[in-house]
Amino acid sequence: MTDTFSAKKRSEIMRAIKSQGNASTEKKLIRLFKTNKISGWRRNSTILGRPDFVFPQRRVALFADGCFWHGHGCRNLTPAQNAEYWQKKIQRNIERDKEVTKTLKKQNWQVVRIWECEISRGDIGKLKSRL
Numbered sequence: 001m002t003d004t005f006s007a008k009k010r011s012e013i014m015r016a017i018k019s020q021g022n023a024s025t026e027k028k029l030i031r032l033f034k035t036n037k038i039s040g041w042r043r044n045s046t047i048l049g050r051p052d053f054v055f056p057q058r059r060v061a062l063f064a065d066g067c068f069w070h071g072h073g074c075r076n077l078t079p080a081q082n083a084e085y086w087q088k089k090i091q092r093n094i095e096r097d098k099e100v101t102k103t104l105k106k107q108n109w110q111v112v113r114i115w116e117c118e119i120s121r122g123d124i125g126k127l128k129s130r131l
């Protein structure tokens with residue numbers, strides 16, 4: 001497979017996309033928790049899959065899934081260059097997400113996955129119905 005980016009350049013790009021996405025999404029969520037009067041959340045959980053937030057009392061594990069990395073169909077961001085490479089990577093993430101969800105459910109966690117685009121719209125209905 002031909003690759004237009006060097007391995008180093010590509011990992012720089014990936015890191016930039018990843019860290020930006022996570023930090024701002026987490027901040028937006030915390031703001032939404034406040035406006036919706038949601039409390040009892042914890043960060044930096046070390047349970048399987050490392051959810052972005054957990055609500056220990058309700059045993060809710062909340063994942064904020066980036067639309068690009070987790071393959072949401074809301075927008076087509078797969079770069080034209082190296083499309084096959086990205087699609088494989090995203091497919092692996094989707095499979096891992098399913099596996100994590102299944103395993104956590106077996107351990108009596110309620111798993112809530114909210115898409116980045118839902119968070120941007122301020123829609124955390126999925127979470128509210130579990131709390």
Ligand SMILES: [Zn+2]
Pocket residue numbers: 067072073074075115116117118
């Ligand atoms: Zn989306």
